[in-house]
Amino acid sequence: MRTIGVIGLGKMGLPIAENLLDRGFDVVGYRRSIECPELEAAGGSVASSPADLAASCEVIVSILPTADDLERVVRGPEGTLSTMRPEAVHLEMSTIPVPRKLDLMRRLEDVGATMLDCPISGSPVMVRPRLATVFAAGAAEAIDRVADVLDAISGPWVKTGDFGTGTHLKYISSMLVATHTVAAAEAIVLARRNNLDLDMVQSALERSIAGSALLEQRGPRMAQRCWLPAPGPIATLHEILDQVEAHLHDLGEHRPVFEAAKAVFDQAVADGWGELDISSVHDQISNEDAFITGVSK
Template sequence: MIGMIGIGRLGLPVAVNLMRAGFEVVGFRRSDREAFVHAGGKALESPAEVAEAADVLLLCLPNEQAQSEVFTGNQGILGHLRRGKIVIELGTYRREFKLAQARSIAEQGAEMLEAEVSGSPPMVAERRAALYIGGETELFERCKPVLEAITAHHFHLGDIGSAVAMKLIANSLVAIHTLAAAEAMNLGAQAGFNPHRVAEVIRQGAGSSVMFGIRAPMMAAQSFTPAPGPFNTLDKYLDMGADMASSLGCPTPLFTTATAWFKRALSEGRGEEDIAAVIQLLQADSRQI
């Protein structure tokens, strides 16, 4: 039995992939459980009930506060973990936080893998996302059937903490490549090209990237909601990525430049829009020249 706590924007396609692979999935979310139930999941009334029922428990929560509440709050999971149970943590938190989480789980006799998701919810739904895995090699091998049900692309990188480091590296490139795509799309429009044509032509050549392929059509259409990757979601990765680079003494000229543009978008109240909307900042500044 698989348990899923956090069946929202990212957790729902993870749960659906598991069910399509033949796993029985029980889950908990405070509200909006209809899509999960419609897909074949069984909604339970508390995190504790999910932890009690599941052999493998996946956590997909937005921040450390939410994770802590599910862990140790009223009807939390910690008291329901025991030997033989496995926790797979999908959330992105500080390395120190994850290590403390793993120690608490181990004290209950259970085991934990760190599994960072690299990819948007649509990429997860299409099984094109990647999972970066941190934890014991033997536990990773035992969990392969679950991981392979989520996506064929999963990489064991080392101990707990290694996966979040790789996720921050990947998301620094998401920021850089999205701003680069916006710069190219804006430059094309200023040069007189139809933006849809720019998106079509560039994505077929050497200048393309995954982010260009995903976000250039959105930029061409000026369509930024509903957002597969909103500014609000990216924000914590910008901060965590900057902190990691600083702690390692690494210069990040492109990431630092990109961060300023995404922070500007947030300051303008664009948090719920997709990060592709960064092109509108470039367009606004272009009109001022």
């Protein structure tokens, strides 16, 4: 089995590494704090630097918070670029602007390696059971070479086309998450205003053409007004929505439904609700203080 490097052992990266270990891959991880006892307990090892990791890996997976973080681990003083193996494949799974990824992809091409644009769509709790979806974009031959790695990371994954199309599909997915969440919240708030039985409303709508995955997943939380633990924190989604907004601006596009939904999430962040689940926008819409498992925020 090939050795896979995982850079970024956070809420998404650690379960990705564990999934790879489950499939029999050797896994070397790296995070800035260096120590990762969870990975070692699962059977992986920890590298002292990104360069150390790249020297021993045929495939590298990175999932990081920002473009600057990715730039640092690839091109920094101890970055992967200094030791990257020719023919190595780097699966870049962060949600960051395509131009920043493209620049690094070209740097890797200079040393004979390949970067793929592979953002993952789904909340952290969906990763370990392999329910999140990877959007794999870039050189088709390289994607085929790492198909078994993608199979190990997530159950569903799809080839989306040229480099960058994975991120753009992730933007579309995030637009739908935002708009569907707000639509579901508006529906539950209206049901409350009309004193309807919320369990009945949930059951009826799930079986109708009006149902949605977001209503099915978040409707019960909205009914109970229970925002923690948060399978999908507002702050995480909001960071992506900011990127979507900037991308639409660059394209000269106006999307009023998205803009209305984003305004709700903007206000939630401004009110300090970032760590709460996205379903808490129910209380933004109903003009109530957010409650955390019955305790006012």
